[in-house]
Amino acid sequence: MNTATHTLDPHAGHAHHPTGLMRWLTTTNHKDIGTMYLTFSLLMFFLGGAMILAVRAELFQPGLQLMKPEFFNQLIGVHALVMIFAALMPAATGFANWMIPLMIGAPDMALPRLNNWGFWLLPPAALLLTMPFILALFGIGDGAVATGWTLYAPLSVQGGIGVDFAIFSIHILGISSIMGSINIIATLLNMRAPGMTLMKMPLFCWGWLVTAVLLIITLPVLAGGVTMLLTDRHFGTHFFDAAGGGDPILFQHLFWFFGHPEVYILLLPVWGLMPHVLSTFTRKPIYGHTAQVYGFIAIGVLGLIVWAHHFMTAGLPVPALLYFMYSTMAISLPLAVLFFCWIATMWRGAMSFETPMLFAIGFIVLFGIAGLTGLVLADVAADAQYHHSYFVVAHFHYALFAGGIMGVMTGVYYWLPKWTGHMYSERLGKLHFWLTVVSFNFTFMPQFFLGLAGMPRRIPDYALQFTEFNAISTVGAFVLGLSQLLFAWNIWRCVKGGDKATDQVWEGTSGLEWELSSPPPYHSWDTQPVIKSSN
Amino acid sequence: MNEAALPPPRKHGRLVVRLLLLAAGFFAFGFALVPLYDTFCEAVGFNGKTLRDATQTKDLPPSAVDYSRTLGVQFTSTLMPGLPWEIRPLEPAIELHPGELRTTRFLVRNLSDQTIVGQAVPSVSPTVAARSFQKLDCFCFTQQTLAPGESREMALTFVVDSGISKDISELTLAYAFFPAPPKP
Structure with missing residues (x-):
């Protein structure tokens, strides 16, 4: 690859952007917006984490000690909505904003003003979601949405004002995500450097391209579903009311038509960044670039047609069950291709184990467990036993914490020196990794066994024989939660100062983004780089 | 730039x-x-949904009665929250031949001192049999209004299609009675 020179003076010819608060409110700069997304995501990560620590504290012992069941139900549902919509998705969008223009040699995102809107819709949406907690303190309403994040009818039709707040919050979050997705697709399709064909596009960009398409396809269906819920609640329609000719199972179809692809929406950006990290710290090129691109596309397409495996016990007929079982299991084939490529990238490489690499390897092992337990759940006969048990909770936390959050942490440690120009503390980073990976397994491994033993999810109290494993899980969760403070502290220190990072940052990096200075100038790639056709 | x-x-x-x-x-x-x-x-016939009104979609009389087979049909009923009624099938279980026209009745009583409108929603199990369960006349086709304390026998006339799968020997028809939603 060869790049033309670019300006290194961050303010050359652009001295007039506002400063202070107005800079952040009005910014259209992809780096500023990326920073805001990531900061918002980190704050929401701690908010959602605090909620679930309260839940785990209640579950430390059988019986009700700390809270009423109603409040418990509110906490678990809002925890999930906050973590998915306000922590994980904005983190991935923050990565996209920061890295996509740098990676493809574009000066900014295609639609900068839309980008600014997309971000500033998030804080009001998060406020709407959590406001019923505060309103309830003043005697208004009966607290936040208490249906679990799935909002199943008829429970959600009967719920209090928390459900309405959640519905409007989902509408706003959906609009924000669709705007972000349109922006990313437009950037990736129209603004690549000359010579960068679609197939040469970095895998992180490919992961995000598939994610963005999935978002545009599925989020409107969820928006439609919750709109029907809203009209059922207030305007006398009966989409989900059997007495009026509706069907509550229909809500489950609408929800999971979105909900299952959502899993891949959360994971595809991580799968995209993983090969870059593995390649860097093994000092080898990425193995199977093309295979991984087709793997992403195959998982995206298959992910759209397997949704009913989330409610196999709802009374679906046997032919439908068989279809959803086999199609779900088929997803493990392209996923296995990705695992193969990740491992083959490491194979006989000159590996070194800096913090991002540790997180990447932790991700591969733990996310592998998520995939294998997912195969168990996909089995119709086994699912009848495991459905709605703690086995499911453990499974999707291996997917979304070990797969999603630890993947995001991989990316943060990997790119932080590029963003800030400083190296983070490697010692703190490694400590953070080991505390996280050990306490994560202490938290969630016992939940597999709790689920197998028959403990249902979403209950504030449980039978005595589950006590010990719940206590272990709670202790693990508190260590896990507290060790994330190290993460925040390390980021803060790195933003404030530290050893200077080189432009290349890591020894084995390749790609356009590492040819810019660290930190990159406020406006980068004023002159497009050109990718040579020979590689 | x-x-x-x-x-x-x-x-x-x-x-x-x-x-x-x-x-x-x-x-x-x-x-x-x-x-x-x-x-x-x-x-x-997925989801146990029966045809709304078989007379509108099927020519009558349906297929010939198959006297070589006997099916057990059970009737159950539940009340959904918010409906202060009582309901029970007058014949909890019957036997019939596929293709035979039958009428059965449910006793419904309003226990409250208010006039209440209810709507029955049927569901057949096993669900694959739902398509073969053809209702010709049913109190579930319309909403039912009961005066305070009124009781009424509500009729259901149906045929189990003689083409029903040979694997099935027992059917259950369950009615859930809902308080009728307010007219939009």
Whole structure:
């Protein structure tokens, strides 16, 4: 690859952007917006984490000690909505904003003003979601949405004002995500450097391209579903009311038509960044670039047609069950291709184990467990036993914490020196990794066994024989939660100062983004780089 | 800044419009799923949904009575919350031959001192048999209004199609009585 020179003076010819608060409110700069997304995501990560620590504290012992069941139900549902919509998705969008223009040699995102809107819709949406907690303190309403994040009818039709707040919050979050997705697709399709064909596009960009398409396809269906819920609640329609000719199972179809692809929406950006990290710290090129691109596309397409495996016990007929079982299991084939490529990238490489690499390897092992337990759940006969048990909770936390959050942490440690120009503390980073990976397994491994033993999810109290494993899980969760403070502290220190990072940052990096200075100038790639056709 | 390096804005515009249309299309698709889902379930009998009124879709009389087979049919009923009624099948279980026209009755009583409108929603199990359970006349076709303390025998006339799968020897028809939703 060869790049033309670019300006290194961050303010050359652009001295007039506002400063202070107005800079952040009005910014259209992809780096500023990326920073805001990531900061918002980190704050929401701690908010959602605090909620679930309260839940785990209640579950430390059988019986009700700390809270009423109603409040418990509110906490678990809002925890999930906050973590998915306000922590994980904005983190991935923050990565996209920061890295996509740098990676493809574009000066900014295609639609900068839309980008600014997309971000500033998030804080009001998060406020709407959590406001019923505060309103309830003043005697208004009966607290936040208490249906679990799935909002199943008829429970959600009967719920209090928390459900309405959640519905409007989902509408706003959906609009924000669709705007972000349109922006990313437009950037990736129209603004690549000359010579960068679609197939040469970095895998992180490919992961995000598939994610963005999935978002545009599925989020409107969820928006439609919750709109029907809203009209059922207030305007006398009966989409989900059997007495009026509706069907509550229909809500489950609408929800999971979105909900299952959502899993891949959360994971595809991580799968995209993983090969870059593995390649860097093994000092080898990425193995199977093309295979991984087709793997992403195959998982995206298959992910759209397997949704009913989330409610196999709802009374679906046997032919439908068989279809959803086999199609779900088929997803493990392209996923296995990705695992193969990740491992083959490491194979006989000159590996070194800096913090991002540790997180990447932790991700591969733990996310592998998520995939294998997912195969168990996909089995119709086994699912009848495991459905709605703690086995499911453990499974999707291996997917979304070990797969999603630890993947995001991989990316943060990997790119932080590029963003800030400083190296983070490697010692703190490694400590953070080991505390996280050990306490994560202490938290969630016992939940597999709790689920197998028959403990249902979403209950504030449980039978005595589950006590010990719940206590272990709670202790693990508190260590896990507290060790994330190290993460925040390390980021803060790195933003404030530290050893200077080189432009290349890591020894084995390749790609356009590492040819810019660290930190990159406020406006980068004023002159497009050109990718040579020979590689 | 080298403006020439940037693509013309119009290029973005066309793409954005297409992507917005895609999003709008899937929003509409979500709503289209409502009738599609109903049609699908009724057509193949998934979800235990019976045909709303067999007289509208089937020629009468239906297929000949198959005296070589005897099926057990059970009737159950439940009341949904908010409906202060009492309901029970007068014949909890009957035996019949496929293709035979039968009428059975449910006793329904309003226990409250108010006039209340209710709506019965049927469901057949096993669900694959739902398509073969053809109701010719049923109190579930319309909403039922009961005066305070009134009790009434409500009739159901049906045929189990003689084409019903040979694997099935027992059927259950369950009625859930809902308080009728207010008219929109």
